[in-house]
Amino acid sequence: MTASSAPRPPRLRRSAGDRRAQLVQIGLELLPTTPVQELTIDEVARRAGISRSLLFHYFATKREYYTAVTRAAADLLWEHLLPPPGTSPQEQVSGMLDRFVGWVETYRETHLAFVRGAAGGDPWVSEVYEETRGRLVEVALTALGLPDDLRRRQLVLAWFAFTEDLVGQWVEEPTMSRPELLDLLHDVLDRLTAR
Amino acid sequence: MTASSAPRPPRLRRSAGDRRAQLVQIGLELLPTTPVQELTIDEVARRAGISRSLLFHYFATKREYYTAVTRAAADLLWEHLLPPPGTSPQEQVSGMLDRFVGWVETYRETHLAFVRGAAGGDPWVSEVYEETRGRLVEVALTALGLPDDLRRRQLVLAWFAFTEDLVGQWVEEPTMSRPELLDLLHDVLDRLTAR
DNA sequence: GTAGCTTGTTGAGCGTTGCTCAGCAGGCCG
């Protein structure tokens, strides 16, 4: 409840970069509790303590803003999963898998919201996640030492959908041990790519 | 282009059932070309030749309307996939798989839009598809003669995500023959449930 | 210090959309 008698909070200017980052950050925080369609510019602006107009100064369109938020989320995931340099190929894949499960365990709500937001409707938004999925598959195939042909690519992408879904279910209702899960996922991937 | 001089089309009353069905039908037709967020009540009402108000008489909320449309789409899929009575258990699963691929082949755009709409954001909507997925998995497990325990259920659900994704990719870019695809999907399912 | 410029920032306002409500009117009944 803002006191109506408050003279007015001293308006402070932020650099363009700061403001953009702040707005994207607010989007990331809102993501887990708010489906895209219910995310309003008003709410974001209110949280940032700025006018709606300013948000449109940084993002020409609501879609553009939402895409930027999605991209930020995708980048976080990407940076977390990418194998550190100097890892052996075998370790790269199992390491990524392990970190992926850990990621979903830690940011369950956020990650699920991210995936749903990316999967749902809007092509501009889903493209962002598609791209990240594509890059991840590329890394995985390289680590496995397999040629990146179209057929295998499809299989690994579909395997990723399998993984997303299974891990998503597993964190809500663990029906096996963590190592069992990791083993199963790795095994399915191996069998699929061996074909 | 509606002639402005048209005296006024004779307003005709429909029974409540007819009108509801018509509105849902319009939703189904709009689904493939229109992401949820861009589906407007105005557009639907315009196509039905009725006022916005009437739509709110049948569906209290836009969400409720959209849920009804999704349910209709899910029911169509369900009826198409359900094995006819008197089929042998083995045929049931491969038959369902075959019909599923056929379904995606035939209604590619519509089905993809349906899945995306169901996956995206809104819990009320996604629940509808979740339910259908659950029933399909139940049928599959029964046909396979396997107990419906939690673990297997998760695996088959995840396999379904795998299948959705792979078939979706395959129809856009066939990297293998149709029988190969069916065989692969069936094989993966068998290996997963055999564990 | 102050004039001036850059640019972060705002408020008023427009068109559209989801949704409400009081009441009109089609068509079946007596």
Add this chain to the structure above:
DNA sequence: CGGCCTGCTGAGCAACGCTCAACAAGCTAC
């Protein structure tokens, strides 16, 4: 023909995405 049930409409409100002209914070130049 009169009455009633109920399908149906139009006006209108609040909230939203988005635009635009103008204000003002804070740096630089003198």
